[in-house]
Amino acid sequence: MEKTNSKSMFLLLLSGAILLFGLPSFAIDVSHDDRAITINGERRIILSGSIHYPRSTPEMWPSLVRKSKEGGLNTIETYVFWNAHEPLRRQYDFSGNLDLVRFIKSIQSEGLYAILRIGPYVCAEWDYGGFPVWLHNMPGVKFRTKNTVFQNEMQIFTTLIVDMMKRENLFASQGGPIILAQIENEYGNVMWSYGNDGVEYINWCAKMANDLNIGVPWIMCQQSNAPQPMLQTCNGFYCDQYTPKSNSTPKMWTENWTGWYKDWGGANPHRTAEDLAFSVARFYQRGGSMSNYYMYHGGTNFGRTAGGPYITTSYDYDAPLDEYGNLNQPKWGHLKQLHGVLISLEKVLTYGSTRQIDYNDKLAATVYTYEGQSACFFSNWNWTNDLTLEYEQTQYTIPAWSVSILPDCYTEVYNTAKLAKNIKNLFVFWQVNAQTSIMVKKPNDADDQKEPYELQWVWRSEHFENFKNGIVQGSVMSANELLDQKAVANDTSDYMWYMTSVDIDESDPVYGEEAILHVHTNGHIVHAFVNGKHIGSQYAPNGHWEFIFEKYFKLRKGINQISLLSVTVGLPNYGANFDTARNGIRGPVKLIGGVKNVTKDISSNKWINKVGLHGEEKKLYEVDTHYARKWHAENLPSHKMFVWYKTSFQAPLGRDPVVVDLLGLGKGYAWVNGHNIGRYWPSYLAGEHGCSYTCDYRGNYDGNKKCLTGCGEPSQRWYHIPREYLKDDDNVLVLFEEFGGTPENVNFQTVTVGKACANAYEGNVLELSCQGERVISEIKFASFGEPQGTCGSFRKGGCEAKNTLQVVQKECLGKQSCSLDISEDTFGPTHCKGGTYRLAVEAIC
Numbered sequence: 109m110e111k112t113n114s115k116s117m118f119l120l121l122l123s124g125a126i127l128l129f130g131l132p133s134f135a136i137d138v139s140h141d142d143r144a145i146t147i148n149g150e151r152r153i154i155l156s157g158s159i160h161y162p163r164s165t166p167e168m169w170p171s172l173v174r175k176s177k178e179g180g181l182n183t184i185e186t187y188v189f190w191n192a193h194e195p196l197r198r199q200y201d202f203s204g205n206l207d208l209v210r211f212i213k214s215i216q217s218e219g220l221y222a223i224l225r226i227g228p229y230v231c232a233e234w235d236y237g238g239f240p241v242w243l244h245n246m247p248g249v250k251f252r253t254k255n256t257v258f259q260n261e262m263q264i265f266t267t268l269i270v271d272m273m274k275r276e277n278l279f280a281s282q283g284g285p286i287i288l289a290q291i292e293n294e295y296g297n298v299m300w301s302y303g304n305d306g307v308e309y310i311n312w313c314a315k316m317a318n319d320l321n322i323g324v325p326w327i328m329c330q331q332s333n334a335p336q337p338m339l340q341t342c343n344g345f346y347c348d349q350y351t352p353k354s355n356s357t358p359k360m361w362t363e364n365w366t367g368w369y370k371d372w373g374g375a376n377p378h379r380t381a382e383d384l385a386f387s388v389a390r391f392y393q394r395g396g397s398m399s400n401y402y403m404y405h406g407g408t409n410f411g412r413t414a415g416g417p418y419i420t421t422s423y424d425y426d427a428p429l430d431e432y433g434n435l436n437q438p439k440w441g442h443l444k445q446l447h448g449v450l451i452s453l454e455k456v457l458t459y460g461s462t463r464q465i466d467y468n469d470k471l472a473a474t475v476y477t478y479e480g481q482s483a484c485f486f487s488n489w490n491w492t493n494d495l496t497l498e499y500e501q502t503q504y505t506i507p508a509w510s511v512s513i514l515p516d517c518y519t520e521v522y523n524t525a526k527l528a529k530n531i532k533n534l535f536v537f538w539q540v541n542a543q544t545s546i547m548v549k550k551p552n553d554a555d556d557q558k559e560p561y562e563l564q565w566v567w568r569s570e571h572f573e574n575f576k577n578g579i580v581q582g583s584v585m586s587a588n589e590l591l592d593q594k595a596v597a598n599d600t601s602d603y604m605w606y607m608t609s610v611d612i613d614e615s616d617p618v619y620g621e622e623a624i625l626h627v628h629t630n631g632h633i634v635h636a637f638v639n640g641k642h643i644g645s646q647y648a649p650n651g652h653w654e655f656i657f658e659k660y661f662k663l664r665k666g667i668n669q670i671s672l673l674s675v676t677v678g679l680p681n682y683g684a685n686f687d688t689a690r691n692g693i694r695g696p697v698k699l700i701g702g703v704k705n706v707t708k709d710i711s712s713n714k715w716i717n718k719v720g721l722h723g724e725e726k727k728l729y730e731v732d733t734h735y736a737r738k739w740h741a742e743n744l745p746s747h748k749m750f751v752w753y754k755t756s757f758q759a760p761l762g763r764d765p766v767v768v769d770l771l772g773l774g775k776g777y778a779w780v781n782g783h784n785i786g787r788y789w790p791s792y793l794a795g796e797h798g799c800s801y802t803c804d805y806r807g808n809y810d811g812n813k814k815c816l817t818g819c820g821e822p823s824q825r826w827y828h829i830p831r832e833y834l835k836d837d838d839n840v841l842v843l844f845e846e847f848g849g850t851p852e853n854v855n856f857q858t859v860t861v862g863k864a865c866a867n868a869y870e871g872n873v874l875e876l877s878c879q880g881e882r883v884i885s886e887i888k889f890a891s892f893g894e895p896q897g898t899c900g901s902f903r904k905g906g907c908e909a910k911n912t913l914q915v916v917q918k919e920c921l922g923k924q925s926c927s928l929d930i931s932e933d934t935f936g937p938t939h940c941k942g943g944t945y946r947l948a949v950e951a952i953c
């Protein structure tokens with residue numbers, strides 16, 4: 109009876125779908141039960157990875173998606189970036205790397221599914237969390253709560269995106285790749301601060317989304333009370349302990365942080381492959397059925413898209429694919445093996461019965477049984493000790509902080525802590541062991557260019573004599589108060605002037621030889637000028653929200669002109685009411701001085717605001733401007749503030765990703781052939797402390813404290829120039845240098861695999877690859893037996909097969925990649941009998 113009902117219900121829905129979408133020739137039915145997302149009625153394991161389309165280029169998308177698929181993913185997830193698509197109200201941009209339809213189609217053409225997290229609040233370390241600043245400037249608006257102005261705009265944008273996807277038949281219900289969509293984002297983390305309006309708002313979000321009839325389920329991440337039929341999901345470094353509130357919702361993990369983002373002033377975060385694999389294996393051990401790597405490819409914050417404040421231009425995230433799209437090895441390969449194992453267990457994981465055996469509070473086995481077959485997960489989350497458990501009269505040693513997977517409850521085919529594992533006689537896709545790649549930057553090899561010394565620079569100063577003196581032309585705004593920088597600038601530039609004048613006569617109590625200019629600002633940087641003279645600059649340490657600038661200056665009798673250039677470094681993207689935080693000079697602005705040491709508050713003087721730099725307005729970054737003749741070739745300034753530099757260069761040969769090394773410069777923006785490649789700030793060094801030479805995968809990872817590298821070095825020295833921005837002949841690099849630096853050492857490099865190392869057990873097939881056109885030029889080390897050490901410092905051990913080096917040389921030298929069957933058949937006899945032997949190789953690309 110029940111069955112008939114649900115069937116006719118389904119038919120009814122189907123005919124509804126036909127009415128809605130026209131002919132659903134290959135319509136895919138996506139639904140869910142308490143165990144998993146179902147696709148055409150079958151429960152599925154969804155292995156997803158985040159790739160944000162604006163953080164790469166359309167030309168990179170196909171290869172990023174292909175490498176994700178080769179890495180064992182079946183789904184790609186992205187946010188949708190509202191402020192990028194609607195920079196001005198009702199003026200939309202879906203061109204270039206904002207071509208969402210093209211991105212989803214790149215996913216579709218590789219046969220992968222897509223998850224569309226519309227938000228439209230996205231967080232994502234993206235400028236203002238993805239909200240357009242014009243929305244903030246609408247009268248009466250309040251973000252992310254019951255507010256008609258906000259809700260109306262949110263609905264218009266969400267509907268626009270949904271309609272765009274429908275028009276191209278991109279939802280699974282129309283035969284497209286999109287299997288899930290998301291509304292709002294991590295609202296559960298902040299809902300408490302919106303009171304009852306927050307509850308009404310989230311219910312409205314659910315209804316609004318549901319009414320859009322996309323034919324696939326909607327999800328809400330970090331939303332424990334997700335209104336039905338929204339599906340609740342978990343975000344975090346570990347989600348194994350998470351259980352959805354509704355017992356009809358499967359256990360889904362929408363953000364498993366593969367690494368962490370970086371701030372200006374921060375070191376490089378790393379999350380080990382072992383710990384990441386551990387968290388994923390634990391999640392599936394404990395009944396998970398859908399996970400998403402945040403990020404699988406992090407990419408680059410081009411232009412002004414970095415949020416924060418103080419998020420670096422690189423958004424590498426230590427993801428399985430690095431910022432430039434290279435495989436981050438061994439992470440990519442280690443996870444690929446895990447994905448292969450999980451997919452091979454799809455049926456038993458999603459349909460099997462489960463039995464949990466707790467040996468002690470840190471050691472557990474989970475046995476999945478389906479149609480007479482059992483698969484086991486043995487996990488040990490003790491941080492320090494390897495532990496042994498007995499299962500069906502067999503003893504298994506589980507390394508500290510790891511999970512072993514045994515598809516037949518007897519043979520361990522994968523352990524999350526063992527990067528290279530003896531996995532004899534199993535299916536082909538498990539037999540590839542991950543190499544460790546050491547990436548290097550190689551000098552530009554374009555042959556007619558000898559860098560760095562021969563780059564020819566021209567320069568000109570930013571033209572702001574007038575601003576410094578308070579004389580302005582063009583569009584300005586004035587008020588008898590200090591205005592929020594967002595409200596005036598609409599996020600069209602990082603730079604905004606606040607200018608005023610004060611008339612001081614001898615009777616003024618503040619009159620004296622010297623005075624202090626006191627400025628309270630919400631940052632993130634202030635450059636202060638009095639009477640046309642620069643008196644000082646200051647930036648907020650580590651992106652703190654506010655600071656006080658104080659500096660002595662000579663007060664003159666009569667009119668004193670005070671000009672403050674306020675600079676933002678990415679608008680905030682996270683926290684309750686983050687959108688309302690002020691930017692720019694907050695006040696008070698005071699003069700302190702005189703014999704009586706008195707204070708004169710000038711905050712409510714008449715202040716004139718001017719948005720942007722003169723050079724931005726005149727588009728000095730464009731290749732051909734009619735201002736070309738005003739650049740100077742002589743007396744190249746060094747360590748001078750507010751200078752524009754320009755040079756031309758040859759693109760490095762080949763297809764390897766290109767970076768520009770900006771060491772020596774202070775802070776500013778860089779453009780290549782008119783494309784803004786992001787903020788640079790190589791003079792901002794990471795703190796001296798907190799880095800460790802070794803990185804222990806064991807124990808909870810937290811992003812900011814463990815496994816950091818690069819202490820005392822620039823937070824970001826190299827800046828990605830997508831190949832697509834480069835031409836074969838001359839290319840133009842323009843820098844706007846705000847703090848002062850020297851362009852003398854600027855040079856262009858390619859990022860490629862320098863070394864491919866492996867340390868893999870007998871019984872595997874090992875693939876070594878230089879990734880790309882480069883070939884293996886030297887085998888520095890090769891030993892089959894019991895080699896010791898790690899990549900870069902391998903040593904021979906006992907039992908070595910004599911001819912290993914010659915065999916590896918013969919197989920690999922001169923090739924882009926090679927594969928080695930690790931056995932005595934390949935390398936000849938080892939000198940001992942009875943052990944399990946390993947091959948260690950260090951190959952130079």
Ligand SMILES: *[C@@H]1O[C@H](CO)[C@@H](O)[C@H](O)[C@H]1NC(C)=O
Pocket residue numbers: 470489490491492493
């Ligand atoms: C790990 O195991 C050892 C030995 O059984 C025990 O002494 C220690 O407390 C355990 N540590 C944790 C974090 O559980």
Ligand SMILES: *[C@@H]1O[C@H](CO)[C@@H](O)[C@H](O)[C@H]1NC(C)=O
Pocket residue numbers: 242245595596597598600719
């Ligand atoms: C910001 O937007 C307002 C309208 O919302 C407009 O009047 C003003 O000119 C804009 N300012 C800039 C710098 O774009």
Ligand SMILES: *[C@@H]1O[C@H](CO)[C@@H](O)[C@H](O)[C@H]1NC(C)=O
Pocket residue numbers: 705
């Ligand atoms: C001026 O006054 C402030 C606070 O009233 C005090 O901290 C400061 O030391 C004084 N400066 C001088 C030069 O007297």
Ligand SMILES: CC(=O)N[C@H]1CO[C@H](CO)[C@@H](O)[C@@H]1O
Pocket residue numbers: 330342343344345346808809810
């Ligand atoms: C948002 C979220 O889930 N945050 C969690 C991420 O993981 C860390 C470490 O396990 C937790 O402390 C956070 O609460």
